[in-house]
Every structure is written in C-alpha cells, then in structure tokens.
Amino acid sequence: MQNDIVKCGLREQNNNQFVDTIEKEAYVWCEKDWKHDEQEHAHQRAQLTFVEEGYQYFHIDKKIYLVPRHHVIWIPSGKPHRITSEAKTVSLMVFLFKNVFNDDFYRNVHVFAVPPVLKEMILYASKWNQLVKEDEEQDLFFKAILKSLPNFCRENSPLEIPVPSDIRLIPVCTSINSNFKYSLNADELAEKARMSVRSLQRIFKNETGITLQKYLQLVRILKSIELIDTGRYTLSEIAYQVGYQSLSAFTASYQSVMKTKPKVKRIT
Structure with a gap:
C-alpha cells in the first residue's frame, strides 16, 4: 500500500489533488528546511507563502513567479502550482485559508515584498505553527492578516517570467x-x-x-x-x-x- 503524502497538513487524495480534514478556518505551517518534490499540485485552500530564507520559483498558469526572501505569494484556492528552488536552504511559513473575502484580489496570484508591519504580523503568527485546534486569538489574528493583504499589495510585483x-x-x-x-x-x-x-x-x-x-x-x-x-x-x-x-x-x-x-x- 502506498504511503499517504501529507503537505502542510493536507493529504494527497489522487492525481496530486490534496484534501484536508482540518476544520479550522485558517492555520499556519512553518518549516526551516523546506523539501521540494517539484510536482504540480492543487488544493481547495487559498495559500499565502512567506519566504523567510532562500527563494522559490512558483510555476503557475504558464508563468514563473520568483518569491525571494521576505516576499510573499498569494495563490487562490484550486490553482495548480509547482515549486522549484536551487537555494541551499529554504525556510517558509505557509498560511492556508478555507474562505476568503469577496474581493478581486483573492482571485488572482500576487507576489510582493513584505512591508515591516506585515512581516511582524507574520512572524508573530509562527507561535501557532501547525496548531489545528480552535484558538480565538489565532482566528481573529489570521483574519486580520487576510483582510489587510489587498492594502499591503499596492501593485503586482514584476517578479514573474511569462512563458x-x-x-x-x-x-x-x-x-x-x-x-x-x-x-x-x-x-x-x-x-x-x-x-x-x-x-x-x-x-x-x-x-x-x-x-x-x-x-x-x-x-x-x-x-x-x-x-x-x-x-x-x-x-x-x-x-x-x-x-x-x-x-x-x-x-x-x-x-x-x-x-x-x-x-x-x-x-x-
């Protein structure tokens, strides 16, 4: 029997489609030495990835997005993506949201440098790393991050190479x-x-x-x-x-x- 593959709390079901049984509205997954398998995958949670160390390339919709250190990428739910990197060490924080606000921002991919306020918010959120039980402070704090993203992203970053x-x-x-x-x-x-x-x-x-x-x-x-x-x-x-x-x-x-x-x- 093939072992189940789990990424950020999400379990692979078939054909690189990941599902989760986590009931929380949002949670965060931090890893100091991220391992890449370079397989395209998708899941039904929207994703905010903060690169704390190193860099990553996200391959999405025939574009290649570079996410350097202290940048974030927003990926809408259901969007297939593949990740590559040649960096020696990649440290990431991945936020996964079940639901988002009704705004065009959340329907598109965005890459942008993290302003100081958002950086402090993201780093503070690491105290809830891999916590999947209910926590009122965490729920409110993550909702504040999610709500503020369109304002933090003044404009799309040009860090993408179209194919x-x-x-x-x-x-x-x-x-x-x-x-x-x-x-x-x-x-x-x-x-x-x-x-x-x-x-x-x-x-x-x-x-x-x-x-x-x-x-x-x-x-x-x-x-x-x-x-x-x-x-x-x-x-x-x-x-x-x-x-x-x-x-x-x-x-x-x-x-x-x-x-x-x-x-x-x-x-x-």
Missing part, C-alpha cells in the same frame, strides 16, 4: 536564458523564431506582455538573486556574471525590479 504559448518563441526564450550575460541580438533571435525582427518584437510583446529587453532584464535579476543567495560573491562580481558592465548599472536595474537595493548575503 509564451507560441512555440516559435520557445527557442527565443531558451536562447535568452542561456545567454543572459550578453546583449540581445535581435537578428539572431528573429532567425531562431523564423520571422522578421519586427514580427518577433510584436508577437513576443503580445504573448508575454513585456519586451525582449525587459525579459532579458528579468532573467538577469532573477539569476543575480540566486547568486546573492550563495553568499560567495561580491555585488560587483555578481553584476559582471549576469551581464552588467558596472555595479551602478546593475544596482539601478535591480532596484527598478525589486524596489530595493541589492545586498550581499552574509554567511554566518
């Missing part, structure tokens, strides 16, 4: 992901897509919502976050490794995407 459905663009994306250190060569990319440069630029923007140059920038910044996480390199070394000719250019690009300046991770 085009037009198969002609897949070699283009593959090339950029493999050669992000170098400047874009529109002629070469158009040749890979077997179309003119103008057609490539138009179709790529229609398919992904961003330009080729913006796609390259996102790939570079996401790669820099991985390098920062290793704690092995200075910011100048990282800037060069991801294709920037100066630290100032890298810092400006990083800040435009992440809304904060890059900082070297110190290994203790």
Whole structure:
C-alpha cells in the first residue's frame, strides 16, 4: 500500500489533488528546511507563502513567479502550482485559508515584498505553527492578516517570467536564458523564431506582455538573486556574471525590479 503524502497538513487524495480534514478556518505551517518534490499540485485552500530564507520559483498558469526572501505569494484556492528552488536552504511559513473575502484580489496570484508591519504580523503568527485546534486569538489574528493583504499589495510585483504559448518563441526564450550575460541580438533571435525582427518584437510583446529587453532584464535579476543567495560573491562580481558592465548599472536595474537595493548575503 502506498504511503499517504501529507503537505502542510493536507493529504494527497489522487492525481496530486490534496484534501484536508482540518476544520479550522485558517492555520499556519512553518518549516526551516523546506523539501521540494517539484510536482504540480492543487488544493481547495487559498495559500499565502512567506519566504523567510532562500527563494522559490512558483510555476503557475504558464508563468514563473520568483518569491525571494521576505516576499510573499498569494495563490487562490484550486490553482495548480509547482515549486522549484536551487537555494541551499529554504525556510517558509505557509498560511492556508478555507474562505476568503469577496474581493478581486483573492482571485488572482500576487507576489510582493513584505512591508515591516506585515512581516511582524507574520512572524508573530509562527507561535501557532501547525496548531489545528480552535484558538480565538489565532482566528481573529489570521483574519486580520487576510483582510489587510489587498492594502499591503499596492501593485503586482514584476517578479514573474511569462512563458509564451507560441512555440516559435520557445527557442527565443531558451536562447535568452542561456545567454543572459550578453546583449540581445535581435537578428539572431528573429532567425531562431523564423520571422522578421519586427514580427518577433510584436508577437513576443503580445504573448508575454513585456519586451525582449525587459525579459532579458528579468532573467538577469532573477539569476543575480540566486547568486546573492550563495553568499560567495561580491555585488560587483555578481553584476559582471549576469551581464552588467558596472555595479551602478546593475544596482539601478535591480532596484527598478525589486524596489530595493541589492545586498550581499552574509554567511554566518
């Protein structure tokens, strides 16, 4: 008999569909060394994941969302998602909600940096880790977090890499992901897509919502976050490794995407 698989208190039923017998309206699950199986799964609870250490990639609806340290991702209930990460250590807090408020915010995926107030609320909530019995203070506190999320999320974070459905663009994306250190060569990319440069630029923007140059920038910044996480390199070394000719250019690009300046991770 195959052993049951349990994630965050949810038990796998079949075909990576997870169900729960927990009656609580909401609960939190913290793990200091998260293990990934990279299998797509879904469940009927809405999910708020806070990355306390490391980073994660969430693969949802043909998009790849980066959730770095001290960011959160909101995933509506029933939304299939797959998670990957190359970080050495990933520490997470996962909040699971049975019901949500009637607001468009809760129907869509959101990634955003955690403001100080929300961070303190989330960390305080860790005292209820894996508690599934009724607790009045916890219920009220979690409802306050849930209600405040739309206000904390001022705007969608640009930390997502769209995956085009037009198969002609897949070699283009593959090339950029493999050669992000170098400047874009529109002629070469158009040749890979077997179309003119103008057609490539138009179709790529229609398919992904961003330009080729913006796609390259996102790939570079996401790669820099991985390098920062290793704690092995200075910011100048990282800037060069991801294709920037100066630290100032890298810092400006990083800040435009992440809304904060890059900082070297110190290994203790």
